[in-house]
Amino acid sequence: MAANEQQTALLAQRLAKNRALTGVERAAVVMFALGDVHGAPVWDQLDDLEIRELSAAMSSLGPVAPETVDDLLIDFVSRMSATGALNGNVESTERLLASLLPKDRVGQIMEEIRGPAGRTMWEKLSNVQENVLANYLKNEYPQTVAVVLSKLRAEQAARVLAILPEDYALDVVRRMLALESVQKDILERIEKTLKTEFMAGLSQSSRRDAHEQMAEIFNSFDRQTETRFLSKLEEAAKESADRIKQLMFTFDDLAKLDSAGIQTLLQEAPRDRLAVALKGASLSMREFMMSNMSSRAAKMLTDDIEDMGPVRLRDVDEAQAGLVGLAKDLAAAGKLAISKSKGEDELVY
Template identity: 65%
Template sequence: MDAQSEHVSNSSSGLTLSASGEDRRLSGAERAAVLLLALGEEHGKRIWEGLDEIEVREVSAAMASLGPVTPAMLEELFVDFLKKLSTNGALTGNVDVTERLLNSFLPGDRVNQIMEEIRGPAGRNMWEKLSNVPEQILANYLKNEYPQTIAVVMTKIHPEHAARVLSLLQEDLSLEVVTRMLKMESIQKDILNKVEQTLRVEFMSNLSQTSRRDSHEIMAEIFNNFDRQTEVRFLTALEEDDRESAQKIRNMMFTFEDLLKLDAASCQTLLRTIEKDKLALALKGANEIAIEFFTSNMSARAAKMLIEDMETLGPVRLREVDEAQSAMVGKAKELAASGEISISKKKGEDEFVY
């Protein structure tokens, strides 16, 4: 490694920088990440190439979780490196920026491996990472593996985590694993490497990929928890600025109108869980199509009583109608999560899982 890259990687004085009025202490890896972000792809390439495998991983992990770096922080950092530098803009270290930088000088398969480790559970090696995977997720994966493979994994992860995973497996399988662990002698290095490689390719890779959620999906969930007026206000404003994103969010949301796509059995199950006064209030602000849909899934007597209850209500606040309709949507999601009903955005589409 050349002197320049060694200075970037090993700097460890923990310079205290001020960000947003608060002191913030950066580690050596974080300081190196800030400098490499500022240098960019073209000027930072030589430094990246001078780092060894462990240094690349440490700096990459620090960069991916760095967050905002203000111009003031940059200036103090560069003074510490004996190279005064001023900048007009701020930098942000995140996963996407890190991946783009790594792709500029590393092979794609190596970048993928590094990014999978960053996105996946914390830990310096495979076994530390496995110990940080929720026991239910790990047990669901291991239940389809050979008992000997499970035994190897159980001997390598933290004992308390192994205990929780074993308790979630079927009794006959967990007992077989325990038996094999008792009879297990030293594990050959090639066998251990094979198990580790299989876990990295088949399990950790999928785990890191599934953990990456689409930003529109996240926003759709947030919008689903707005009251109706706030939801309309935000979507209307977003459509003016970014129509495509607004449409994606709208398509992912589950709203009161989507209840009209329930099949008869699901609708009737939902109606049995809604209090009569809440149902009348929710439908008070609904259109004729919605009223017809719900009353058609009720007995004639119950439908007649519902219409009478709605008429008795008289004028109601829009906020109260929104709250009642939101409560129906929330109850539908609860029933779907427990498997009691099936909900979808359009008839014939795949079921939504909440």
């Protein structure tokens, strides 16, 4: 058994020894752990029934051991960040929903997913960019393309036809004009081909790397939570932990900005938040920041830091996270360049 498999098995044993939780109770633990700030986007995605059921589970959850909470969250992070850890399909989705929602609600959702012939697939296809769809269809038999375009909105079909080679598009138009009602089995066959060949490939090519997503989540943690999770993830899945650390952009990485970049950041940063951020920074980081200021500005900032007295670690973390967020915004606007190491040409944000 590989090292990662052994670590996963050990974690599963620990979960089994802790209090047995139902699916909705596990979700309740996660929502409590996320809190109001990080949990808000999740609540926004739930309907009234889901909110009521999850709220009921949270209100009756009772005490949960810290190790149970840690194990549940680490198990989730490990599965999300490990390559191939998740296999999304109709069956696995139905099993997951069955552990969280009432049976009748699961049946309703799965019926919508499987849907009557054509419904779900054509709705999905209507959201695909016309040039992407045209590039795929140009290799198909014109009669098949005629059927597909006849199922789309008129404006979308027109844009696809305009992109296709002219002679080929005219052939498709002639076939659409002569098109009669399509037999159900032919339509289902076309749907199946679109689903297995086109939509599956499109989903795979556009799927974001799970490690990148997890790195962003870890960047949002406070310092203590980040350290705790990384430590435990290193025990459970060291390769995933190392990959996440490589992708994370932290306050200490600001020292890798070039002179122009750090000066731009310092000009945009609120002075009071900068002082709080540097209050809990290392001496080398403080010196780096000060060396890119005028002597007068550096002196004023030093005085601000000395005069503020003790500062809560949470406030320092928030101020430092604010500077990291500001750096990312400036990079997105093209005002500075962020790289993971000095002298590296590749931009990571």
